[in-house]
Amino acid sequence: MPGCPVASSFDPFAAGYLADPYPHLAAVRDRTPAFYVPELDMWVVTRYADIEAIFSDVETFSARIAQDPVFPLAEQARAALVEGGFRAGATMSNCDPPKHTRIRRHNMRAFSARRISVLEPKVAAKAEELVGRMLAAERFDAVAGLTYPLPAYMIFTLIGFPPRDTEMLKSWCGNRMAFSWGRPSPAEQAEIAVGMARYWRYCEQFVSDRLADPQDDFTSDHLAVHRADPEALTLDEITGVIYGLSFAGHETTTNLTSNAIRRLLEHRDQWEALCADPSLISGAVEEVLRYDTSVVAWRRVTTRPTRIGEVEVGAEAKLMLLLAGSGRDPARFAAPDTFDVRRVDAARHLAFGRGIHFCLGAPLARMEVRIVLELLTRLAPDLELVPDQVFTFPPNISFRGPQQLWLQHGPRR
Numbered sequence: 001m002p003g004c005p006v007a008s009s010f011d012p013f014a015a016g017y018l019a020d021p022y023p024h025l026a027a028v029r030d031r032t033p034a035f036y037v038p039e040l041d042m043w044v045v046t047r048y049a050d051i052e053a054i055f056s057d058v059e060t061f062s063a064r065i066a067q068d069p070v071f072p073l074a075e076q077a078r079a080a081l082v083e084g085g086f087r088a089g090a091t092m093s094n095c096d097p098p099k100h101t102r103i104r105r106h107n108m109r110a111f112s113a114r115r116i117s118v119l120e121p122k123v124a125a126k127a128e129e130l131v132g133r134m135l136a137a138e139r140f141d142a143v144a145g146l147t148y149p150l151p152a153y154m155i156f157t158l159i160g161f162p163p164r165d166t167e168m169l170k171s172w173c174g175n176r177m178a179f180s181w182g183r184p185s186p187a188e189q190a191e192i193a194v195g196m197a198r199y200w201r202y203c204e205q206f207v208s209d210r211l212a213d214p215q216d217d218f219t220s221d222h223l224a225v226h227r228a229d230p231e232a233l234t235l236d237e238i239t240g241v242i243y244g245l246s247f248a249g250h251e252t253t254t255n256l257t258s259n260a261i262r263r264l265l266e267h268r269d270q271w272e273a274l275c276a277d278p279s280l281i282s283g284a285v286e287e288v289l290r291y292d293t294s295v296v297a298w299r300r301v302t303t304r305p306t307r308i309g310e311v312e313v314g315a316e317a318k319l320m321l322l323l324a325g326s327g328r329d330p331a332r333f334a335a336p337d338t339f340d341v342r343r344v345d346a347a348r349h350l351a352f353g354r355g356i357h358f359c360l361g362a363p364l365a366r367m368e369v370r371i372v373l374e375l376l377t378r379l380a381p382d383l384e385l386v387p388d389q390v391f392t393f394p395p396n397i398s399f400r401g402p403q404q405l406w407l408q409h410g411p412r413r
C-alpha cells in the first residue's frame with residue numbers, strides 16, 4: 001500500500017541528497033512512487049514504468065516547463081532579462097508538437113552521420129592532447145584537465161563558435177544551470193539574468209554573422225534551410241537552437257565522463273576488465289548512464305487530469321521525473337545497485353529520455369565518453385582515485401557530476 005502522496009521532507013538541494021541521492025531515491029520509490037512536494041510545487045515520479053509512460057504520452061505530458069527556473073523569478077531578474085533583450089522562446093527540449101516536430105526534423109539532418117564522422121577524429125585528437133598533458137603529472141584533477149574542456153571543445157566546434165570565446169561561454173552556461181535548475185537568491189538571479197541576456201545576444205550576433213558568411217558547420221547547415229525557406233526555420237528559432245545546444249552539449253557530457261571514470265575506478269575489477277578487453281567499453285558507457293547518469297531529473301507538466309501510478313493529478317501539475325531513480329528501479333533492472341559493465345540490458349535506461357524528445361546528442365555523448373575511456377585504459381591502466389577525497393556536486397535538481405575528480409598514477413605515489 002503506497003504511503004502519503006505529500007512529502008515535505010524530500011529536498012533535492014540537501015547536502016546528503018546531492019552527495020548521494022541513491023539511498024533517498026530507493027526509499028521514496030518503495031514508500032510512495034509518486035508524491036507531491038509543496039516546497040517545489042512538483043510531483044516527483046520515481047518508477048521506471050511511470051517515467052517511460054510519461055515520456056511516451058506527449059498529449060498528456062507537455063515538455064514546455066523543461067527549461068523554466070524551478071523557483072519563480074524575482075522582479076529584478078525579469079526586468080534584467082527584458083532590458084537585456086533576452087528573447088529565447090521554446091525550440092526543442094521545452095517545445096511541444098507541432099512546432100517541435102518541425103524544428104527537430106531539421107536538427108536531425110544537421111546532426112547527420114557525416115557531421116558526426118567529421119567531428120570524431122577532431123574530438124579524438126583533442127582528447128589525446130588533453131590526456132597526454134594530464135598524465136604528465138602524477139596527480140591531477142580530471143575535471144579541470146579533461147572532462148570540462150573536452151565536451152565544450154566538441155559542441156563549440158560543431159556549432160562553429162570561435163575557440164577564443166570558450167571560457168566566456170562556459171561561464172555563462174554554469175550560471176544558466178544555477179538559474180534554471182538551482183536555487184539562486186533574488187540578487188543572484190538578477191546578476192545571472194544580465195549574463196543570460198548577454199549570452200542570448202551573443203548567439204543572435206553569431207547567427208547573423210554566419211548568415212552573412214556561411215562556413216562548414218552545424219549553424220550554417222541550419223541557415224541553408226532558412227535561406228531556402230525562411231518559414232521552415234526562422235532566425236529566432238535557429239538562435240534558440242544554438243542557445244540550447246551550447247548548453248545541452250557539454251554540462252551533461254562533462255558530468256557523464258567524470259561519473260564514468262569515478263565509478264570504473266571505484267570498481268577496480270570492472271576497470272581492469274576494460275583495460276584487458278576494450279570491446280567492453282561501449283557497454284560500460286551504457287551501464288554508467290543507468291547506474292550514475294548525469295541528468296538525474298527532467299521535467300514535464302500535465303495538460304489534463306491524469307493518473308500516475310496510484311495517484312491522481314490535475315491539469316497543470318508539474319512533474320519531476322527522477323531519471324536517476326529509474327536506472328536503479330528493481331522492477332526494471334536485476335540487482336540495480338550492482339555496477340556491471342557486462343549487464344545485457346543496461347542500454348534500456350531512460351537517461352536520454354524516450355520518444356519524440358529522445359536526446360539528439362546521445363551519439364555524440366556516447367562517442368566522447370568512449371574515446372576518453374579508450375585512451376585512459378590504454379595509456380594509464382594503473383590510474384586510481386586519490387583516496388579519501390570528498391566529492392562535491394553543484395546544487396541543482398538536474399545536472400550531477402563531481403566538481404573535482406582527483407586521480408593519480410605512476411610509480412611515485
Ligand code: HEM
Binds near residue numbers: 250362
Ligand atoms: C551524457 C550526456 C547527455 C545526457 C544524459 C542527456 C540527456 C538528455 C535528456 C534527459 C533529454 C530530454 C529528453 C526528453 O525530454 O524526453 C535530452 C534532450 C536533448 N539533448 Fe541531451 N543529453 C546528453 C548530451 C547531449 C549532447 C552532447 C547534446 C548536443 C550535442 C544534447 C542535446 C539534446 C537536445 C537538443 C535535446 C532536446 C531534444 C528534443 O527536445 O527533441 N544532449 N538530453
